[in-house]
Amino acid sequence: MSDASRALLDDLSRVLVRDLDAVSREVAAYADDAGPWRTMPGMGNCGGTLVLHLVGNVRHFVGAVLGSTGYVRDRELEFSRRDVPRDELQVQLRLTIVDVRATLAACDPSLLDGQFPVAVRDRHLTTRAFLLHLATHLTYHLGQLDAHRRIVTGDATGIDAVAIAPLIA
Numbered sequence: 001m002s003d004a005s006r007a008l009l010d011d012l013s014r015v016l017v018r019d020l021d022a023v024s025r026e027v028a029a030y031a032d033d034a035g036p037w038r039t040m041p042g043m044g045n046c047g048g049t050l051v052l053h054l055v056g057n058v059r060h061f062v063g064a065v066l067g068s069t070g071y072v073r074d075r076e077l078e079f080s081r082r083d084v085p086r087d088e089l090q091v092q093l094r095l096t097i098v099d100v101r102a103t104l105a106a107c108d109p110s111l112l113d114g115q116f117p118v119a120v121r122d123r124h125l126t127t128r129a130f131l132l133h134l135a136t137h138l139t140y141h142l143g144q145l146d147a148h149r150r151i152v153t154g155d156a157t158g159i160d161a162v163a164i165a166p167l168i169a
Helices: 003-029 047-066 075-080 086-106 109-113 127-153
Strands: none
Touching: 003 047, 003 086, 003 109, 003 127, 047 075, 047 086, 047 127, 109 127
16 A cells, blocks of 8 residues: 555545535524525526535535445435425535545545546546545535635635645545
8 A cells, every 4th residue: 555645545535524514504504495596697506506516416426436435326306405404414514524535535545546436427537636626625615614604604704614724635
């Protein structure tokens, strides 16, 4: 086992968990259950849709594909489901964090240099490249969620989303 590859998996786990924790704090920062579902001019997705999409994306690619968790993704539902209470979103986020921690801790580091087990948009990437993509995809949507929450609530206060402290081993 390569120490550098094991360290990368551990770092990726910390980044994903940090950002999923930040998504959870964003959800909690809405004033009520309706807030995440408010649509705003110029924003393609409301906050609730972003949360469902992130949960589905990470649980599918990390949990199901790499960790064989049995999670079954319904991508269409991620974008069509509405009015999910914040408590349910929080439960889904906690389950996603469990999937990330368990899967990446158990993942054989040699997999990083191999091809990711499924093609994504008809492209094949190494597992290393795909996990890096997945982490940046999560952070991108976290920023969108933060903007949505600030607009909906009128509260410009940040939630310290990309703090460095959670990344320190």
